[in-house]
Amino acid sequence: xxxxxxxxxxxxxxxxxxxxxxxxxxxxxxxxxxxxxxxxxxxxxxxxxxxxxxxxxxxxxxxxxxxxxxxxxxxxxxxxxxxxxxxxxxxxxxxxxxxxxxxxxxxxxxxxxxxxxxxxxxxxxxxxxxxxxxxxxxxxxxxxxxxxxxxxxxxxxxxxxxxxxxxxxxxxxxxxxxxxxxxxxxxxxxxxxx
Amino acid sequence: xxxxxxxxxxxxxxxxxxxxxxxxxxxxxxxxxxxxxxxxxxxxxxxxxxxxxxxxxxxxxxxxxxxxxxxxxxxxxxxxxxxxxxxxxxxxxxxxxxxxxxxxxxxxxxxxxxxxxxxxxxxxxxxxxxxxxxxxxxxxxxxxxxxxxxxxxxxxxxxxxxxxxxxxxxxxxxxxxxxxxxxxxxxxxxxxxxxxxxxxxxxxxxxxxxxxxxxxxxxxxxxxxxxxxxxxxxxxxxxxxxxxxxxxxxxxxxxxxxxxxxxxxxxxxxxxxxxxxxxxxxxxxxxxxxxxxxxxxxxxxxxxxxxxxxxxxxxxxxxxxxx
Amino acid sequence: xxxxxxxxxxxxxxxxxxxxxxxxxxxxxxxxxxxxxxxxxxxxxxxxxxxxxxxxxxxxxxxxxxxxxxxxxxxxxxxxxxxxxxxxxxxxxxxxxxxxxxxxxxxxxxxxxxxxxxxxxxxxxxxxxxxxxxxx
Numbered sequence: 001x002x003x004x005x006x007x008x009x010x011x012x013x014x015x016x017x018x019x020x021x022x023x024x025x026x027x028x029x030x031x032x033x034x035x036x037x038x039x040x041x042x043x044x045x046x047x048x049x050x051x052x053x054x055x056x057x058x059x060x061x062x063x064x065x066x067x068x069x070x071x072x073x074x075x076x077x078x079x080x081x082x083x084x085x086x087x088x089x090x091x092x093x094x095x096x097x098x099x100x101x102x103x104x105x106x107x108x109x110x111x112x113x114x115x116x117x118x119x120x121x122x123x124x125x126x127x128x129x130x131x132x133x134x135x136x137x138x139x140x141x142x143x144x145x146x147x148x149x150x151x152x153x154x155x156x157x158x159x160x161x162x163x164x165x166x167x168x169x170x171x172x173x174x175x176x177x178x179x180x181x182x183x184x185x186x187x188x189x190x191x192x193x194x
Numbered sequence: 195x196x197x198x199x200x201x202x203x204x205x206x207x208x209x210x211x212x213x214x215x216x217x218x219x220x221x222x223x224x225x226x227x228x229x230x231x232x233x234x235x236x237x238x239x240x241x242x243x244x245x246x247x248x249x250x251x252x253x254x255x256x257x258x259x260x261x262x263x264x265x266x267x268x269x270x271x272x273x274x275x276x277x278x279x280x281x282x283x284x285x286x287x288x289x290x291x292x293x294x295x296x297x298x299x300x301x302x303x304x305x306x307x308x309x310x311x312x313x314x315x316x317x318x319x320x321x322x323x324x325x326x327x328x329x330x331x332x333x334x335x336x337x338x339x340x341x342x343x344x345x346x347x348x349x350x351x352x353x354x355x356x357x358x359x360x361x362x363x364x365x366x367x368x369x370x371x372x373x374x375x376x377x378x379x380x381x382x383x384x385x386x387x388x389x390x391x392x393x394x395x396x397x398x399x400x401x402x403x404x405x406x407x408x409x410x411x412x413x414x415x416x417x418x419x420x421x422x423x424x425x426x427x428x429x430x431x432x433x434x435x436x437x438x439x440x441x442x443x444x445x446x447x448x449x450x451x452x453x454x455x456x457x458x459x460x461x462x463x464x465x466x467x468x469x470x471x472x473x474x475x476x477x478x479x480x481x482x483x484x485x486x487x488x489x490x491x492x493x494x495x496x497x498x499x500x501x502x503x504x505x506x507x508x509x510x511x512x513x514x515x516x517x
Numbered sequence: 518x519x520x521x522x523x524x525x526x527x528x529x530x531x532x533x534x535x536x537x538x539x540x541x542x543x544x545x546x547x548x549x550x551x552x553x554x555x556x557x558x559x560x561x562x563x564x565x566x567x568x569x570x571x572x573x574x575x576x577x578x579x580x581x582x583x584x585x586x587x588x589x590x591x592x593x594x595x596x597x598x599x600x601x602x603x604x605x606x607x608x609x610x611x612x613x614x615x616x617x618x619x620x621x622x623x624x625x626x627x628x629x630x631x632x633x634x635x636x637x638x639x640x641x642x643x644x645x646x647x648x649x650x651x652x653x
Contacts, residue, residue, distance in 0.1 A: 245624065245625055245628055245629075247621050247624060247625065247631055247634070254631070254634050256628070256629060256634065258628050258629075267627050269627060269628055276638035277629065277637065277638060280637065282627060282628070282629075284627045289627065291633070293637060295637075296637075304627070305622060305625075305626055305627050305630075306626050306627035309622065309623045309624075309626050312622075312623065313623070353623065367623070367624060368624075369620050369621075369623045369624050377617075377620045377621070377624070378620060378621055378623075378624035378625070379624060380624055380625065380626075380628070436630070436632060438632055440610060440614055447607065447610070447611065449611075449614055449615075451615075451618050453622070458615070458618055458619050458622060460611070460614065460615040460618065462611050462614075464607065466607045467607065468607055468608065469608060472606060472608040472609075473608040473611060473612065475608075476608050476609050476611075476612040477612055481612065481615070481616070483612075494611055496611060496612060496615040497615075
């Protein structure tokens with residue numbers, strides 16, 4: 001959506017214009033749902049939480065002052081509701097990913113012909129591997145990874161969304177990606193057992 | 195809320211040829227599930243149910259007219275249904291599917307009792323990884339229900355059963371895949387419990403029908419595709435339910451589905467390349483897989499994690515000449 | 518600052534970028550029509566009283582039209598995460614075939630299996646009378 005068009009839409013949403021809000025939902029529903037589903041690891045919960053996100057957004061749009069982007073604002077609502085839901089359900093956060101699986105300086109070996117990033121097709125199998133890797137992570141790492149790598153938010157935007165320093169955003173992003181690297185590497189190098 | 199099924203529920207994995215012979219221990223199960231299992235063989239009703247399944251493509255919905263008398267069931271279809279004229283009659287020993295359009299009757303192993311028994315077996319086998327809870331359900335076919343929810347450890351629903359607490363009838367069932375997406379459901383739209391059902395409804399006679407069994411079909415397909423005939427010895431309790439060809443791009447794959455009171459098992463044969471490690475990766479932990487190659491044919495067995503699976507796979511491999 | 522520079526360099530590395538690409542390329546998650554229909558109802562319930570014209574314009578919008586259509590449907594479908602139409606491996610197809618069979622047996626019980634639904638449906642209803650007329 002063009003900047004001017006979005007601004008006009010937001011203005012109408014502030015006035016609780018239902019039609020405008022419908023367009024707003026059209027623009028963001030898939031992204032929010034995807035984020036929430038990966039955060040809560042449960043489709044039913046995700047559907048429920050995502051509805052709550054948009055209901056809250058509709059209710060509080062009048063208070064949106066435009067100092068942050070509407071995307072930042074919306075994902076802050078989503079993030080908070082995901083955390084609340086996890087607390088309600090008494091889920092203990094995963095601890096996977098707090099320590100990098102790579103030694104200092106170690107990186108993926110590009111001489112391995114199987115690891116050609118441009119040739120690495122995201123087929124059904126690899127999708128499962130990556131999704132599982134994301135599901136294993138702690139909420140803290142997951143939210144940074146999803147907001148940066150999937151939503152293409154800047155470090156500063158993420159810092160604002162999550163109320164954490166930019167340095168913390170970067171270190172969590174590094175740990176999250178390092179975890180996925182090790183998961184993908186394990187998948188590609190593990191031998192058969194038959 | 196039940197957080198775990200108690201350890202005493204074990205299903206005998208021994209051979210059984212009918213639902214009635216397998217009486218699982220119900221100790222430790224929620225009361226509503228115990229009721230459903232214990233009443234399963236004595237319910238008597240007529241009803242209309244709608245079945246929805248999603249099979250990696252468009253959703254399919256069918257309406258079925260159900261007549262049930264204890265452990266016998268008859269299924270008819272509405273006149274405007276794509277299955278109009280077909281009749282399915284099942285008792286504890288066999289399932290007969292009458293297809294007037296093809297002038298044949300397909301004789302198969304019974305299926306009705308599977309879902310509840312298998313649920314109980316699954317809860318026993320995966321008791322550490324399952325969470326079971328019971329709460330008030332919705333009004334189904336005009337009757338108040340109790341909802342039995344079976345979930346994995348993350349809380350993703352695996353199955354939801356809406357059970358009538360008065361009769362033990364499962365009025366609605368929803369099944370989910372491992373990421374919580376609904377893969378199918380059935381729901382009774384109307385149901386009428388009876389004291390008596392005319393037993394003649396479960397007898398169908400017609401001259402000239404060709405009798406087809408899954409084994410007949412399997413033999414035809416293995417001959418056509420130049421593959422091996424496969425039999426699982428009766429002692430393991432599995433009966434062949436269907437044989438069909440699935441065709442990815444390239445070489446066809448013959449899939450033979452076997453069912454028992456404790457699980458379902460599929461034996462695949464193909465000349466396409468097959469990677470054991472990829473197969474087990476897709477299995478994701480709750481399914482066992484075994485592969486081997488003999489005479490240019492790749493075999494794969496896929497089934498529930500259990501010692502019975504291992505024994506069946508070992509025996510098949512040996513019988514087919516696998517090393 | 519030196520540590521942060523090192524972190525920036527690591528984050529900008531090719532291997533890290535390839536992880537970014539994998540995450541970015543994960544399939545989109547689209548809520549169902551039924552979900553959207555429910556949300557629309559809740560939003561309408563939240564909405565302050567509006568001139569009728571605005572609500573009518575809302576109701577005529579294609580997205581809500583889809584939602585209304587969904588409200589009439591018997592069941593809703595959540596779009597699968599990954600299609601297995603082309604590019605399915607033999608292995609994934611085997612597991613999916615087995616798992617479908619298990620899942621559908623849990624749903625359909627004695628009723629038609631999924632393969633029977635495909636194999637034995639006829640485009641027009643069969644006129645052959647019910648077989649049990651012979652019995653009576």
